[in-house]
Amino acid sequence: MSPEIAIDLISESLHLVMLLVTLLVLPGLLVGLLVSLFQAATQINEQTMSFLPKLLVTLLVVGLMGRWMVGSLMDFCVSIFERAATLVG
Template sequence: MLTPEVATDLISETLHVVMLLVTLLVVPGLVVGLLVSLFQAATQINEQTLSFLPKLLVTLLVVGLAGRWMVGYLMDFCVSIFQRASTLIG
């Protein structure tokens, strides 16, 4: 039976998975954006594409390198949710 405690645990675990996957994608882009901003401030170059393109490339690189792990992690989480759902319903 779905009690408030079980629902809270499911929501907590779901938020943990979402935060982990989003953090893995966003943090490298933030670091590269900071480095590019420091470079732009030091050289006084104000070019929009100079800040956008490196962040895009780093994000694509992270997806390419960690994408398989991320999909596997998400699939394992979905399987565990469906297994719990079958025990909660029956």
């Protein structure tokens, strides 16, 4: 395997990982920011009030986008297996 192929493979896999992680983390981050602003405005310091909305939004994103995420991972895996013969030889 040449270094160019390895670099291409690693960059493609990191791109997919960053896309999937961003899809999961960004909505929770935005909801956490909104809840923190609300808590700062009302001076309520309840731990479950900050954790539960982030958990629910993350579960909602997984429920809505899970099929696409798994499909993307499966497409990447199939492309790796299809290129396996050229990568080794």
